[in-house]
Amino acid sequence: MNLGLAVFRPKDFLLTDKKEEVLGRLKSEGKHAHIIAGGTGFYELARRGYIPEVKHVVSIMQLGLDYIKDEQTGLTIGATTILQNLLESGAGDRMGLEALGDALREIRPVQVRNVATVGGEVCISVPIVDLPTALLACGASLKILKSDGTEYSISLEDFYIDAFLTKLKYGEIVKEVTLPKKSDEKSAFVKIGRTAYDFNLINAGVSLSTNGDGKLSSIKVFLGGIKRTPLRALSFEKKLLGKKVDERTIVEAVEDAFEKEKLFPSVHGSSEYKMAILPIVLRDCVMKAFERTRG
């Protein structure tokens, strides 16, 4: 039986503050190089034997990307910002960014939160992580640094291609995540996992605003864990837009919108099971955001 334990044998581990060297190594070694940030995701993949082709481990932890900046346009979070530091910074208490705070508190255990990074959570691209769903609800975009020193931006929504696959090319790193300032929206994040400290089975991130009479004037809903990448629930949004929300409307909208969907099954939850808990997650998440609009 191959337990995958002996497969991971990289040749070197680059830990430096020289940006050019890091980007150069990533570009020249291509699929044989792998970025490591906090390391929690990386070592799990390595031990499970998922990345045997990796010969060069390249750390971005000393590139000075550990920052949280409050700017005119919004909040900018460096890629190697530790989740616990982001949580303690109070970033998630800002107007419209409540989903971020919810998600950070739900990422357990503290041993992981103390080392895992924002960039790592975004880039690992597996359906079981929580932060991307919350960031999507907050309207996040990424700034990516290329090996020639130039940068470009991409919205997080366009970033994911498949599980373990993003639009990041060899020789590029995610430099920072930007969250736009919101003036009238409230957001929320809810997840259900197997246990309180586990990855999610399903999670949801919602951002919404209401007009004077309590009807939804805008709503954005993202779901994690139900497909191989985070999914925007467009038909569900459509069914709620312009309506007054209550628990029954939401559950009915879920039933309509997801009637024939096949959800991404995992060892902890089949498609059928996830379908059964989906209305609960969406109900709780939309109501939580909605309650917040009422102060």
Place this chain on the structure above:
Amino acid sequence: MLDSIVLKINGREESVRLKPYDTLSRVLRDELGMIGTKRGCDYGGCGACTVSIDGKAVYSCMFPAQYAEGKEILTVEGLAPIGGALSMIQESFLVNGGLQCGYCTSGIMISTKCLLDKNPNPSLNDIQEALAGNICRCTGYGRILESIFAAAKSLREVKVGAPIPK
């Protein structure tokens, strides 16, 4: 390829040779013989390998040893004062039956230490949050919680010669 780095563990500087991608738990156990830090699942699922780095609990099985250079590492061996006495946290686990087989205990005591250093008077919820990443398959957790509450209490009331809390 082997690198040599200096790690500050329990207040002492140790020079270790390591393969560049080695985790802290491998270096502690296999290079330095500090086997108080346990290897359980080896990928961040059980908490037996928990150590404190600059006062924060981390899983040493998924922490690159190189990242620990220049930081203060605390393992279970460093909990007790020199001279054979036990620390209050250890004493409390012993007296209150906070362990059975003991394999998870070093990780749990480090998590406890990190919690109590920041929050000397934790609520049940605070303890559950701090200990969520440490799995115990023997005790059912009741005695562990009692041990932590008692340790917190005695640490708040540190007096020379004070009786060990029951």
